[in-house]
Amino acid sequence: MKCPFCGHGDTQVVETRISEDGDFVRRRRQCGACDKRFTTYERPEVTFPAVVKKDGRRADFDAAKVRASMALALRKRPVSIEQIDNALLRIEQKLLASGLREIESNKLGELVMRELKRLDKVAYVRFASVYRSFEDVDEFRQLLRDI
Numbered sequence: 001m002k003c004p005f006c007g008h009g010d011t012q013v014v015e016t017r018i019s020e021d022g023d024f025v026r027r028r029r030q031c032g033a034c035d036k037r038f039t040t041y042e043r044p045e046v047t048f049p050a051v052v053k054k055d056g057r058r059a060d061f062d063a064a065k066v067r068a069s070m071a072l073a074l075r076k077r078p079v080s081i082e083q084i085d086n087a088l089l090r091i092e093q094k095l096l097a098s099g100l101r102e103i104e105s106n107k108l109g110e111l112v113m114r115e116l117k118r119l120d121k122v123a124y125v126r127f128a129s130v131y132r133s134f135e136d137v138d139e140f141r142q143l144l145r146d147i
């Protein structure tokens, strides 16, 4: 791999570490010309299922978008960024484990709701009330009773 500092082609791996959860390999490399060190990360290449919207259009799964909607629901709630990250990770793992090539947007919404329910009830109701179009008041009451 080329040195990002001087562009020299000869860099050596000086250290290899596997992340705590085994999700990636971290390598420290050193340039043979300028001696500067840099880090590379190696992760498996994965493909998430495409998200099928209500009108039938397909879009790439966008983790940043999911995170943004979760953060919005969790605004001013006592939930750390790390907890949101972990929840997002669980959603991603479920998507990958499903082996699906596409997923309906409302199914993805259900996954998000399930995670929010675990994190914070207020955020869950916020998200659910926006996300779900309630048929009637009873349905909404049922939801409130469930939590």
Ligand SMILES: [Zn+2]
Residues within 6 Å of the ligand: 003, 004, 005, 006, 007, 008, 031, 032, 033, 034, 035, 036
């Ligand atoms: Zn260099």
